[in-house]
Amino acid sequence: MKRQGDEYYATGDYRSALFAYKQGGLENTKDNELQLKIGVCLYENNDVDGALHIFQSLINEGKTEPVVYMHAAKCFQSKNLFAEANVHFKLFLQKFNPDDPLRPWVKDELIRCANGSRLTYGEEMAYVENAGTTINTPFEEFGVRTSPTTIDKIYFNSDREDVARAKRPNGNVDIYSTNLVNGRWATPSPLPAHINSIGYDEVTGFSSNGQILYYLTASGKNFVIKTDTFSAEEGQTLSGLFSGPFLTSHGGSDLIFFNDTICLFSSDRPGGYGGYDLYVSVFTEGAWSKATNLGPSINTFYHERFPFLTRGRDDIILFF
CATH class of the missing domain: 1.25.40.10 (Tetratricopeptide repeat domain)
Structure with missing residues (x-):
């Protein structure tokens, strides 16, 4: 052993x-x-x-x-x-x-x-609490996304072993969802088989109306972003490919969407300022723009990863 x-x-x-x-x-x-x-x-x-x-x-x-x-x-x-x-x-x-x-x-x-x-010794800005053993396991749970349409629902990724599904190769990941019911998280459920494959599948975000799911899935030796409308019947796939500039083959990671017109991600592609840098692409006139580095005011010699955009009182705030 x-x-x-x-x-x-x-x-x-x-x-x-x-x-x-x-x-x-x-x-x-x-x-x-x-x-x-x-x-x-x-x-x-x-x-x-x-x-x-x-x-x-x-x-x-x-x-x-x-x-x-x-x-x-x-x-x-x-x-x-x-x-x-x-x-x-x-x-x-x-x-x-x-x-x-x-x-x-x-x-x-x-x-x-x-x-x-x-x-x-500074002012406490947030309270962090573990979600508990109903959600968390000895395996990896990561990449939480809140539902745009249901305030008490979340989606996340996990490489847990699921007896309800076929045995998967080591290291592969599925997407799960769960709801908060009377103050407690319900047992997570895997998304349908036309989204969760026997390989790697990772939720990355939603359209602003909650009708489209963006998720990362294995395609040969690389990964692609697919979209799903949540309306496929069993055995029928309504997934499509995301046509933006995010490419895992170019070091892309940590993709998020904001307001249907902005995608942010990190990448260690050549031409950056150090390790992973943050990049942005904007959807205009029916197409996604070329990925643009956010520049030296954001990116450094170190890793900048896991971007998150949210609306403030008067502006949009970037966390990373």
Whole structure:
């Protein structure tokens, strides 16, 4: 089971790797390298306390790689313990190779820790609450979109295993919806089979009247955006292709629509300012315009992702 776990770990499938390590009874291993891998798997599966326990044990033994300090720092950072995170990030920098490519990233994390410490004592702007186990599972739930027509309905994506559907290849995703009923979320239901395929399907948005769904779906080695009118009968597909400039083959991601005439997305295509940049396309005279980079006032050397547009009192506000 160790070899199988290592194979999953190497591909970034930390959930399957952790399952394999547990199946092999390796949780209490004395192998420091394997302990580190199990700690990373726990962290990536949101067991931050379990991961931190392993990393601190490795540090206390004094026979570990400097990278453990970085992983411990990430755990403290996830728990909003920014002073402790700061200490461990600095220990990593002290002990690691001066030429290591992780060093610039760690220096950026130190800045984020400073910002986190400052914001901890600032005015609280929002309240965040987990949606609970009716919606959330040990698998991935992401990309929430609110229904334009029903105030208490949401759509989201998940790679969960669904016994009601055929077994799907590892890593594929379906679209689900759920309603808030008497203050509680109902059990999510997958969208119909003419939308959810055996491959990858991800909701990206709706038309302003709620009659058209935009969703990302696999097409060969790439992905395309399709539209659906919600009016197909069983076995009949009324989907069409989105004709805008969003292309996953050009690094496109995080697509959203606003007011039927604006689409925003992130991309790491050539010609940007660094990592992922934000781009906009406008629908005029029956066609989508060429994607335009939002420029250096928005985009930086770092990643700008997950755009969201909403109306303010007197203007439109961009969050990202």
